Amino acid sequence: MKRTLFVLIYFCAICVTSAYAHPPRDIKISYDPSTKMLRAVIEHGTSNPSAHYIKKVDISLNGKEILQQEISRQDDGSSQHVVYFIPDAKVGDEISVEGYCSIGGKLKKRITVQ
């Protein structure tokens, strides 16, 4: 019995190839210097995007917070997309995006403008 349970639990968990928990799993950031647009895809899985979602996004430039957006629901069951106009960013500057889950956990990622 124990062995069966052992194998069952292991199978259930191991078959997950894209597992994610409450904090965002990853944040993919891109910045286009020509248009000054920052795009970020915050990967965050949810079975109910209106109850469990990315509630807040903070944008920082060279360590200083320049933008904060509060959000009340998620785009879909897998991610939240955000786009911002950042006119002050120059080559060599560091932009960071921090996403907060509505029920706990956060993740911060950075890029350097090139």
Place this chain on the structure above:
Amino acid sequence: MIKTFTVKGKLIAFLALFTLLLYAQGSFLPRALFLSFCGAAAAESLFFFLKKQKFSFPSSSAISALIVGLVIAGDEPWWVIFLSSLAAISSKYLIRFRKKHIFNPAAFGIFFVFILFKANTQWSGTFLWQILVPAGIYFAYQVRKIGLLAGYFAVSFLLFGLQSLINNSAPSGIFGYFSYFYIFIMLIEPKTTPVKNFAKVFFGAAAACWIFIFVQARAGFDAELAALLLMNLAVPFLNMIPERRKK
């Protein structure tokens, strides 16, 4: 003292290696771990001295410090991380029932600073299921908590799976609520979970239920920690339920 080959010793070794891996990946701030150990050492020294007039740092406190350091957000103010760990260890000595502490110390400490200061969690490495699942199952087997995991997974699959289907979410979303560090390291903590078989399954199932309820209610706190602490409160009663004897 830490005995290397006890389950506790193995868990400390595992968490230390896990932390090193996260540090090497650049996804973990050692500052949080340092502050967490300082808080745990301060509380442990104080209470141990009051109790036995000597200083010590038991292995269970090292585990709590490692967990707090990994779960709490590394960029919180230093005193918040310190206080979280201090509260974690203090709860072991101050909140007791029949000579046993009630709450999972790390969960209590982190939730304590959330309530007081809105501290954030980051759950470092909780996505590394390739490492956490086999190690966690090994530890669950060692501390006889496989039934607890079975109850948790069964109810999680049922509730979140059905909801995913209703909301037309991706099938992988069914698995998306699994915080592997929480499940395989925190949920199975032996001293604050039931000892009887049925009660273990019930504990896991009810914890999953509470998480589902908190998520649907849009609770503004860490649903998993809250669910664990609620179920910790029920453990003294669950342990009183008589078990059916096998014929």
